[in-house]
Amino acid sequence: MELDFLRWLNTRLSSHPWLGVGPGDDAAVLQLGEAGNQVVTCDLIADGVHFRAECDEPRRIGRKALAVNLSDLAAMAARPLAAFVSVAIPQQDSQGATAAPHPPGERFPAELAEQLYDGILSLAQQYDVAIAGGDTNVWHGPLVINVTLIGATDKRKPLLRDGAIPGDRLIVTGSFGGSSLGHHFDFKPRVTEAMRLAEEYQLHAGMDCSDGLALDVGRLAEASDCGATVVPASIPIAEDARRLATETPEQTAIEHALGDGEDFELILAVPPKEAERLLAEQPLEIPLHDIGTFTERRGLWQSDGDRLLPLKPTGYEHGSQR
Amino acid sequence: MELDFLRWLNTRLSSHPWLGVGPGDDAAVLQLGEAGNQVVTCDLIADGVHFRAECDEPRRIGRKALAVNLSDLAAMAARPLAAFVSVAIPQQDSQGATAAPHPPGERFPAELAEQLYDGILSLAQQYDVAIAGGDTNVWHGPLVINVTLIGATDKRKPLLRDGAIPGDRLIVTGSFGGSSLGHHFDFKPRVTEAMRLAEEYQLHAGMDCSDGLALDVGRLAEASDCGATVVPASIPIAEDARRLATETPEQTAIEHALGDGEDFELILAVPPKEAERLLAEQPLEIPLHDIGTFTERRGLWQSDGDRLLPLKPTGYEHGSQR
Numbered sequence: 001m002e003l004d005f006l007r008w009l010n011t012r013l014s015s016h017p018w019l020g021v022g023p024g025d026d027a028a029v030l031q032l033g034e035a036g037n038q039v040v041t042c043d044l045i046a047d048g049v050h051f052r053a054e055c056d057e058p059r060r061i062g063r064k065a066l067a068v069n070l071s072d073l074a075a076m077a078a079r080p081l082a083a084f085v086s087v088a089i090p091q092q093d094s095q096g097a098t099a100a101p102h103p104p105g106e107r108f109p110a111e112l113a114e115q116l117y118d119g120i121l122s123l124a125q126q127y128d129v130a131i132a133g134g135d136t137n138v139w140h141g142p143l144v145i146n147v148t149l150i151g152a153t154d155k156r157k158p159l160l161r162d163g164a165i166p167g168d169r170l171i172v173t174g175s176f177g178g179s180s181l182g183h184h185f186d187f188k189p190r191v192t193e194a195m196r197l198a199e200e201y202q203l204h205a206g207m208d209c210s211d212g213l214a215l216d217v218g219r220l221a222e223a224s225d226c227g228a229t230v231v232p233a234s235i236p237i238a239e240d241a242r243r244l245a246t247e248t249p250e251q252t253a254i255e256h257a258l259g260d261g262e263d264f265e266l267i268l269a270v271p272p273k274e275a276e277r278l279l280a281e282q283p284l285e286i287p288l289h290d291i292g293t294f295t296e297r298r299g300l301w302q303s304d305g306d307r308l309l310p311l312k313p314t315g316y317e318h319g320s321q322r
Numbered sequence: 323m324e325l326d327f328l329r330w331l332n333t334r335l336s337s338h339p340w341l342g343v344g345p346g347d348d349a350a351v352l353q354l355g356e357a358g359n360q361v362v363t364c365d366l367i368a369d370g371v372h373f374r375a376e377c378d379e380p381r382r383i384g385r386k387a388l389a390v391n392l393s394d395l396a397a398m399a400a401r402p403l404a405a406f407v408s409v410a411i412p413q414q415d416s417q418g419a420t421a422a423p424h425p426p427g428e429r430f431p432a433e434l435a436e437q438l439y440d441g442i443l444s445l446a447q448q449y450d451v452a453i454a455g456g457d458t459n460v461w462h463g464p465l466v467i468n469v470t471l472i473g474a475t476d477k478r479k480p481l482l483r484d485g486a487i488p489g490d491r492l493i494v495t496g497s498f499g500g501s502s503l504g505h506h507f508d509f510k511p512r513v514t515e516a517m518r519l520a521e522e523y524q525l526h527a528g529m530d531c532s533d534g535l536a537l538d539v540g541r542l543a544e545a546s547d548c549g550a551t552v553v554p555a556s557i558p559i560a561e562d563a564r565r566l567a568t569e570t571p572e573q574t575a576i577e578h579a580l581g582d583g584e585d586f587e588l589i590l591a592v593p594p595k596e597a598e599r600l601l602a603e604q605p606l607e608i609p610l611h612d613i614g615t616f617t618e619r620r621g622l623w624q625s626d627g628d629r630l631l632p633l634k635p636t637g638y639e640h641g642s643q644r
Binding site: 005006008009012013014016018019022023028030032040041044046047048049081082084085086087088108110117121125130131132133134135136137139140141142146148150 | 331335341363432439443463470
């Protein structure tokens, strides 16, 4: 599907000397010389894809629009600085309901706009992010919000996807699965966690888990030209994944953990000795778990201790270029 | 209407020491110390508001998405560097037509995506802009594209809206009106022109004319705490404005020039002596015209030589925070 488009696009992109990392990682890296590296990401969230405007609270939708971008900067172990927020808000009719398609006119849905921004602003304050600009439009379509987030790694190198080497341990923060029950709105982007780990430990590679643990581990391995073996029994499973598995028995809790996505936890490649120290010290308020290893052998694998079987890269495939 | 929302938003924004200019000008200015000023803008264009997907060519739509942002950097006399492109593309049904609302699935509208990017990429190449990142989504809504554009003014100060002083001449590039006939897609963002003028002449203030000449001159005056008097007889009227006036006699050509918007020409406040030199030298390939003056007396005025009458700030009022 859109992979062909992304390949087409990549052949058309030209290189620039100051563009350290272009499309393909969690964020782009602009090399600004003495001012260090700037890390920039953008994510668009849309009604019917990332939220449902008819039932989700606008405040949570706004929060999510910024939070997914914060998670992308966490993936690079970058400090967020300034956000740019573009919104296309559905026009309201005189009853306050969303109107059928017609040209945008007088009725600005101020209440919806303020609630969206309430969610954005309170999270921005929490992470000391400036809302530096934006573009608010009223239209006849459903709600869509784009946030572009600029951050910096100062003198430190950003954490990329392509640095894992065979033998590295596969370390994750937090727990996985069941995010549709609420975590996909209320998750805490691992910004401070990623910066702390990048400062105090040697990390070879990292990304955030947005599309599914199996799919994203596979992507990290592929970007690093290696393979990965996951030990399913060691994956920390979220309470909500267990709840979903109880309610709908066609998927097990571990399947939810591997494929649900929107966990927004960190996936890290850490050299074995360093991983040992990291797991012993557990420096974060949230747990760190070793769930596998990166391997010479390409592809995505699962191990039950004795046997090595292929692992399906379950998750949500979309058209993100980052 | 949305002005109340923008006022509400401004009271909620917190200040940051490195944020030189926040929402309110054509772009934000991030002060990066030794690396100089960074200038950032974002503009979202949406089906039914800025284009009509059912009849406009995707290539021109893509071009416009980047061009309006280039024009915002021109307004700051900044050099564009890197663009981040977020797209929400309507899903296609098996006939290739846009599908009715249902969850996004397999059919990625690759042809549309490639045509949009064709327009973006060729303009990016022309202005030496890197497409550094993006986010492509398929959804059940109409087409929407957001571009965030990062630029720099190096050691030079960015051109702001708030520097006009009474007595400054009101100088514009190019001609005005009738952009709906095609100019709103095919306009040439005045990037090199603005940089050249900012380097070689003393400019007090500037912006790009996106919403209507009268409205935007009024905004520049207001941002500078002064008024402006326009001499309608001296406004350069675009051929397309004359054509529109002939076809639909309810609006004169000068009314089109004052209110149509999407001209994407520069509006500048230039000290009188410097304006004289600028007009005599005409350093650009496009003409520069003196169409009025900035005044102590607040408000927007028009002069026919003898009398001074109020001028209605005609144009397109929307929710942009830039």
